[in-house]
Structure formats: C-alpha cells, structure tokens
Amino acid sequence: MTRIAVILGSTRPGRRGAAVARWVDEAAGRHPAVKSGEVTTEVVDLADFGLPLLDEPVPAAFGQYGKEHTRRWSETIASFDGFVFVTPEYNHSVPAALKNAIDFLYGEWHNKAAGFVSYGVHGGTRAVEHLRLILGEVKIATVASQVALPVFTEFTFSDLTDPTDPGVLTPGEHQEPALLKMLDEIIAWAGALKPLREAGPSSV
Template sequence: MTRIAIIIGSTRPRRRTAVAARWVAEVAAQHPAVAAGQATFEVVDLAEYGLSVLDEPVPALFGDYRNAHTARWAETIRSFDGFVFVTPEYNHSVPAALKNAIDFLFAEWNNKAAGFVSHGVHGGTRAVEHLRLTMTELQVANVRTQVALSVFTDFEITDPAEPGVIAPGPHQEPTLIELLDEVIAWSQALKPLREATSHVLSA
C-alpha cells in the first residue's frame, strides 16, 4: 500500500494551515485509491515533533543522526512513499519550521513524490516555488498540480487571530483530487528506485 503524509507545514498556535490540512485529509479519505486499499493518507503535524533549530553535528547527507528527536522524525518520514505539503507563505517564502524540519533529513526524502497545497494573501504560491527547489535537491518528484488557497476567497475569517473556517471555491476540490492522483501515481512509479536504494543501503 502506498502511504502518503499530509504534512502541516506551520507550528504557529491557531494555525490556518492545520485547518487546510484537515480539509485535504477529508478529501483524500474519499479518494478511490483509498477505498480500493491501494493508498492511505495520514496527517503529520510538525508541532508534535519538538524539533529544535537544526542541531545535528553531522550533515544529514551521511544519515548519522545523534539526537532522539531527529531519529523519531526520520522514522516517520522514512515510513512514507509520498507527501502533500500544506504550507503558508511567510515573507515570500517557506515557514522556517518547515524548512528546518526538511533539512534535518536527507535519504528519508529520496525517490518519493510531493504535491503542494498552499495558502496566503497570494495563495502561498511563492512559498511553493522555494519548496520545489528544495525538494528537487532531495530527489523528490514534484507533481505539477498545485492547490493555492486565497485567504480572501477560500476561508471565512472574522478574527485575524483565529484560523477561521475553510470554504474552498468550487474549483479547489477537483484540483486537489488531481493533485492526489498525481502524488499517488508518482509515488507508486518511484517504488523500484526506493527498493533499489534500500537494498544498497542495507547491503
């Protein structure tokens, strides 16, 4: 079975990102591949991992992790075949917490697939542009389809200090389903590479 993580890419209290991630999970749960037992989706919340600012003494490329929080994070990411990153845009880029979490690891990301659901004043599109570059360096296949949620039209917000309620436009769910189709397909297509790499590492 193909396992896909829906990663909440913000650790702020009362995150709108968590609201968006729950919507992604609800749509994903209805996907035909899930009903057929071919794929499963699981929400992964960065806030639950307690990652400090990168504190590993050895670069992630070598896989020589020394800290318990890194080992726990590595075990989680290693267990998935693909990812849907749900991210806000902070100052034209990726949240520091998300970039930091990505940088803790290397091989655990390799030969997998990723899609992006973003939100913000500009739909979070500029954060995703930066994420695509990072994922490419980590040998993660970026799918083309992207969901960009506007804070003005895809959420109902009465208090800017609260996350509000997600209210996606009618085009957003079909776009998300297309994104999920692509992430599942690419994750499955890359399985032989993951298996070959796993064999080499364990030899």
C-alpha cells in the same frame, strides 16, 4: 500499499494550516485509490515533533543521527512513499519550521513524490516556488498540479479587523477536484519511483 503523509508545515499558534490539513486528509478519503485501500493518507504535524533548530553535528546526508528527536522524525518520514505539503507563505517563502524539518533528513526523502496545498494572501504560491527547489535537492519528484487557497476567498471571518481570527476554511467547489487530480499525480509518481526506493537511498 502507498502511504502519503499530509505534512502540516506551520507551527505558529492559531495557524490556519491545521484546518487545511484536515480538509486535505478528509477530501483525500474520497479518492478512489484511498477508498479501495490501495493508498492511505495521514496528517503529520510538525508541531508534534518539537524539532529544534538543526542540532545534529553530522550532516544529514550521512544518516548518522545522534538525537532522539531526529531519529523519531527519520522513522516517520521513511515510512511514507509520498507527501502533500501544506504550507503558508511567509515573506515570499516557506515557514522556517518547515525548511528546518526538511534539512534534518536526507535519504529518507529520496525518490518519493510530493504535491502542494498552499494558503495565504496570494494563495501561498510563492512559498511553493521555493519549496519545489528545496525538495529537488533532497531528490523528491514534485508534481505539476497544486492547490492554492487565497485567504480572502477560501476562508470566512467573523471579524476582519481581528488579526488573531484564523477564520473558517470554506474552499470553493473547484478545489476538491483539483486536490484529487494532484493526488492522481502523486500516486502515479510514487508508484513509478518505487523501484528506486527499494534500491535504497543514493550514496552521499
């Protein structure tokens, strides 16, 4: 069985990402491989892990974790074969919480596949540009397809003058087919990389 984590990459109170991650997980349930039981998806919310700013004295590449929060995070990520990263765009890049969470680990990311669902004023596409580079350094294969959700076309708001209103996610009809196509690619790459995962993480 291929296990895919839907990683919710924002921890901001009032974040729109929670609705996006739920939509990804729900829509993924309609993918043929998920319906057949060959693939499972699960939302992994960074806010549930309480990771501080990186506080491990030994670099992650050595896999010698001294903190309980790191070990819990390590066990979670190690259990998956692929990822869908749900990310907003903050100042032309990814949220600090997501970069920090990636930096906590190293070998647990190796030889896995990932795709992206981004959101923001410009659809979060510039965050994904940076995230692809970051994930390349931890040996994740990122797929070409991605889903971008511009805030002013894919969300509806009761009051546009209220900056605390997260809005309601209302994705266009084209978004789910785009997501399912991306999942096709993640599943294929996760399968292709399985022999490398079984061989264990690369040496430092």
